[in-house]
Amino acid sequence: MANIKFIIRDMNAKTEQTVYVTSRFGRNEKLMYATPLKVKPSLWDEKRERVKNTGYCSYREEVNGALNAIDALIKSFMAQVAMSESEVLSKDSLKNLLDVHFGKKRMQAKDFHSYFEEFIRSCETRTNPKRGGQTLSYKTMREYARTHYYILEYEKKRGIKLDFNNINQSFMNDFIAFLQEQNLSTNTIGHKIVCIKALMRSANENDLTSNMKFQFFKGISEQSDNIALSEEELDSLARFDFSSNPRLERVRDLFLVGCWTGLRFSDFTSIRKENILDGMITITQHKTDASVVIPVHPVFKAIWDKYEGILPSNISNQKFNDYIKEVCKIVGINSRVLKSITRGGKKQTTVYEKWQLVSSHTARRSFATNLYKSGFPAVSIMQITGHRTESAFLKYIKVTKEEHAKMLMKHWQKKGNLLKVI
Incomplete structure (x- = not known):
């Protein structure tokens, strides 16, 4: 040959x-x-x-x-x-x-x-x-x-x-x-x-x-065991001092931009001054060519001001994925995660530390998951993530049965249902 x-x-x-x-x-x-x-x-x-x-x-x-x-x-x-x-x-x-x-x-x-x-x-x-x-x-x-x-x-x-x-x-x-x-x-x-x-x-x-x-022909697929980071884990990332390692500090900051905008890597690394007006980020997404409007979160505002409106975006997705794993490992995001995949017709389950599974897309999934857990309407989150059906969106976010139960408990507490006695 x-x-x-x-x-x-x-x-x-x-x-x-x-x-x-x-x-x-x-x-x-x-x-x-x-x-x-x-x-x-x-x-x-x-x-x-x-x-x-x-x-x-x-x-x-x-x-x-x-x-x-x-x-x-x-x-x-x-x-x-x-x-x-x-x-x-x-x-x-x-x-x-x-x-x-x-x-x-x-x-x-x-x-x-x-x-x-x-x-x-x-x-x-x-x-x-x-x-x-x-x-x-x-x-x-x-x-x-x-x-x-x-x-x-x-x-x-x-x-x-x-x-x-x-x-x-x-x-x-x-x-x-x-x-x-x-x-x-x-x-x-x-x-x-x-x-x-x-x-x-x-x-x-x-x-x-x-x-x-x-x-x-019928398509075949299985739900991926992808992860999302909680708001507590995002706070740990934001508080960690990476000033002695500018390379990891820039990647950490970019990742947090993704976590608080819900944008894909190609989009959150492309935000420019002209995309921001009156506290809103307006950007046309690369993948879908659809325009989205996102309010500026305080974490994003702090990072934006830190870099004087010029985010450190000169990095490939591949390198970003390598570095953000390094960042999360140092911060201590290491809870055990089971990841299952069907390969060769057989289900295989592997145990990972959570940092091993973090990638640029984890930011977007974390944004959607945390908003949903906070009680924000799914239909409004979908306007930013671009999911066309609620069923597809619910498969995308990562909320456990226990977390759903806690959300219901908070709802009852807010409505005062737990005080009613029959």
């Missing part, structure tokens, strides 16, 4: 340079293909062939995500060629694949697999009407690419070749069994089902097949 690498040709240059994908075929034949991606050489990790993990590069995740997508595309193509009796992997065939991927050529899909590949490539230009016409995210493209990879592996394992007419309930049952053999979690398998249904729906819309059996 050909060796794939990503390189920058001039590592001594001061300006942004083109990222090339290279592959050698035999001793004398080599492809060096210029991608549209550009990176400063000082930010390029030659060993990892990706942008360095540094807070000084604001576009690291986007570029690395695009490189990962290209890598997944090529590996999927190689796997398909390896299974084919008529196709040969060559410099020209790989160049043609990349030309189609980057829009220099257009390939007419003829069968299930070629259409799947075109469907993956079109993620870069296909829009989501539910998100105001925004193009699909890299994560969506990656999920389609992974689904196609597992389908190719499934074909190898079962010794079959799928086409549009094979996509029926019998296939889906066996494909789920195969994915369980790969030790994938229930929710990961559920994502694969969603991807196949989306592909088949698109193929039907483009008159490539009349097979509608995919409509009867």
Whole structure:
């Protein structure tokens, strides 16, 4: 199999340079293909062939995500060629694949697999009407690419070749069994089902097949045992003195911003002075393109004033997740938490210390959970979190049965019901 690498040709240059994908075929034949991606050489990790993990590069995740997508595309193509009796992997065939991927050529899909590949490539230009016409995210493209990879592996394992007419309930049952053999979690398998249904729906819309059996595929999922931090734990975070460690202090402060705004990482790291007026934060969310209005909480106000209206946002989500775990461990957020997940069709339960499970999204979940526990109406919280149904919202927040009982007790005390004697 050909060796794939990503390189920058001039590592001594001061300006942004083109990222090339290279592959050698035999001793004398080599492809060096210029991608549209550009990176400063000082930010390029030659060993990892990706942008360095540094807070000084604001576009690291986007570029690395695009490189990962290209890598997944090529590996999927190689796997398909390896299974084919008529196709040969060559410099020209790989160049043609990349030309189609980057829009220099257009390939007419003829069968299930070629259409799947075109469907993956079109993620870069296909829009989501539910998100105001925004193009699909890299994560969506990656999920389609992974689904196609597992389908190719499934074909190898079962010794079959799928086409549009094979996509029926019998296939889906066996494909789920195969994915369980790969030790994938229930929710990961559920994502694969969603991807196949989306592909088949698109193929039907483009008159490539009349097979509608995919409509009867049932999704599978399980509720994640994610965590939320209580207001007492948030107070402990806010009071802890991190002045001797500015790196952790900045991450702690950003996390608290998320906890008291209910915004996602991409949004609470994007708050600017123009988003705040008359004690209200108004911001258009990156993920949904929906506008939300949130009152300024005293904790947010203190942090905002501390940084003079310029929050320390130059950090990747990955690094943030690493550092906030370090923060919570130091503060002592270490209560025992059981986390269960179904993997390979079997339920697995692991004991963690709470700090191990904290991430950027814990801030948003903590916001919603603490507000709900305080008695604030769920329908009003949903206006900020963006949940469309109360059932979905109630699954999202983390309130135990004991906490629900305590909420009822407080309600009775407030109403004076406990004083009534029959």
